[in-house]
Amino acid sequence: MKQYIVRRLLQMVPVLIGVSILLFTVFAMAPGDAIDSMGLERVSAERKAELRRMYGLEGPIHIRYINWVKKAVQFDFGNSIKHAQPVSQVINSFVWNSFMLSLTSFILSVLIAVPIGVMSATKQYSGFDKFFTVFALLGISVPSFFFGMVLIKIFAVDLKLFPVSGMITSGVKYTGFAHVLDVLKHMFLPLIVLTLSSVASLMRYTRTSMLEVIRQDYIRTARSKGLKEKVVIYKHALRNGLIPVITILGMHLPALFGGAIITEQIFVWPGIGKVALEAIQARDYPLLMGFEMLLAILTLLGNLIADITYSFVDPRIRLK
Structure with a gap:
């Protein structure tokens, strides 16, 4: 097991190098830069060139990439042009x-979708299965921005049960349990939007696998031996049925830190997804580069964790 993990970690190095080269090349070749998006029409060309040199936006691509790598191996991803702070500091401020x-x-999503998916498979074509099939199709089909706006209209504007946007109430400094309750109230609506889409897709994966x-x-054979149906389903079938589901869950790791751009934008949630969208609009390539490399690392780690989990779910799988 240890040798397998070490080998997989070493294999990540060339993959990350390839990803970094591809991302850096795409950002470098993209038309315009952060200086162009600042609205400096009245600034002289000499001053613009000085700003580009200061932010490392001038010079051959390969030289700029080498300079970026030298700093990146020291966990220095440069400074965010929009936030005027180190990239690592900006990411740390919003990613949590x-x-x-x-x-x-x-x-x-896991607590809701997996049991429903198992029951839908064991009760195929029943009223229960048909109801949640329609529910899953609606959850997958309805755009998150539309569903979010409907929730805001009903629960925030009409019923006034939950805040419209933000993470905490502006102008009020709660402490202790009152602060936790305030955050939970602001989190309720975006949480419903994210959970609905996740439950819908994960439930269908679980049902199909089962x-x-x-x-x-x-x-x-297990049934012919006289075993109880619950034992057959939850002890024998579920373990193998979870293998494809684990693959999907492993891919959720980067999503945990990557944020939900649309949902965070709708509810003005101060997350990294909203910050990444603003960085795209501002052409803040240093911040985008650091953020995308974080997602690349998390994606590789998610695949590794999924592969390791396979051996615990199914004893027939051995990691060598």
Whole structure:
């Protein structure tokens, strides 16, 4: 196991180098830069050139990339042009807000979707299965921005039960439990939006995987031995049925830290997704480069965690 993990970690190095080269090249070749988006029409060309040199936006691409790598290996991703702060500091300031929202949605999605998916598979074509099939299709089909606006209209504007936007109440400094309650009230509506779409997709994956497993020969053999249906489903079938689901869950790791751009924008949630969208609009390439590399690392780690989890779910799988 240790050798497998070490080997996989070493294999990540060339992958990350390739990703960094691709991202840096795309950002460098993109038309315009942060200086162009600042609205400096009245500033002289000499001053603009000075600003580009100061932010490292001039020179051959390969030289700029080498300079970026030298700093990146020391966890220095440069300074954000929009925020005038180190990239690592900007990411650290906002990523935990997204993590709190996404992790809560992730836990709720798993607790809701997996049991419903298992029951839908065991009760195929029943009223229960048909109802949640329609629910899943609606959850997948309805755009998150539309659903978010509907929730704001009903629960924030009409009923006035929850705040419209933000993470805390402006102008009020709550402490202790009152602060936690204030954050939970602001988090409720965006949490519903994220959870609905996650539950819908994860529920369908679980149902499909379980349907394939319960039709296999060893499940029929277990039933022929007189085992209880709950034992057959939850001890024998579910473990194998969870393997594709684990793959999907492993891909959720970057999403936990990557934020939900649309949802955070609708509810003005101060997360990293909203910051990344603003960085795109401002052409803040140093911040985008650092953020995308973080997502690349988390994606590789998510795949590794999923592969390791396979061996615990299914004892037949061995990591070598």
